[in-house]
Amino acid sequence: METRPMRADARRNYERLVTTARTAFTEHGTGASLDEIARRAGVGSGTLYRHFPTRDALLHAVLRERIDGLLGHADALLAEPDAEAALARWLRTYLAGASTPRGTCTVIIEAMGTEWAGTGLGAAAGAIRTALGRLLDRAQRAGAVRAEVDPGDLLRLANAIGVASERTPDPGACTDRMLTLLFGGLRAG
Template sequence: MTEEKPLRADARRNRAKVLEAAETVFAAKGTGAPTEEVAREAGVGIGTVFRHFPTKEALLEAVLYARLHRFVDEADAVVAQNAADAGAAFFTFLTSWVEMSSAKNAYFEALTTAGVCVPSTGSEIGERLRASLGVLLKRAQDSGAVRADLTTAELIPVIIGTAKAAEHVGADGPLRDRTIAILFDGLRA
């Protein structure tokens, strides 16, 4: 196995610009948006995009991993804060997870359809996320904000279901927020 050479500074900047542009374009137009549009948004040529990401699937996968890593870093930061209101921290984190899941699901679907293996809950990312969720859940339970009989293993499918419910109502913000609130009420002590 050969070691990859580190990218030059300008190549790193271009790669970062392409990833940022891809997130913007895919968020606005969906994962089916053309790669040429990503190149235009990034202010680079299409060759630069393909030099860093040889296929559209490779670009989608890189965007997905970047989003997941950012989200897990945010989860770790929430855990590190040890907020005074553990219940509010817990429900704020769950809400951000639901919001992130909608975009994540679109990437997973596009990649799975293309036959690309995507990270699972058993991956390093999934393990870190589960650990952070466990800490936040325990703190919220200890504070009396969340029912004591709930486990992390039970909570994850609830979050997935809530994310699917939020996706189902789509752009209707008030209905989405009300749906999430009703589902989260079932978690309260």
């Protein structure tokens, strides 16, 4: 089915909703009121739901650029000579980005479930898992990470670190401590 380009006013409403949602999600977490987002964007709730039938569709639109950057970063890190360091750098970058808006790690964990297949967030979680899997596989082949570690499990662990860290006074320091512990358990040998 061919999709028609958006009218100029519809495009402006779409962009205003994404910008406003980005701010609201940053201020109030991923559970921010959709009606309030529509109000702050200067549109009715019907306009919001025409563009974004679910909260997850709006959240995916807000996170899309960041996810694309994260996937590109994973590709670039595949050229790093130290496979374990590349994996660790990517996980740090992932968690730094996933800390805002608050609740993003929980959303990604949920989006990894089969009931999310066919959704934007489900596809994003799958792409993130695949990118992490390539970095993990490389670290495993280099003998730096235990062979039995699964990329889905590692992504769940990383998101659990993100959820725990966002509830501390210094999320960055907590993330670093937890990743150090995680890598202590991942190392082969």
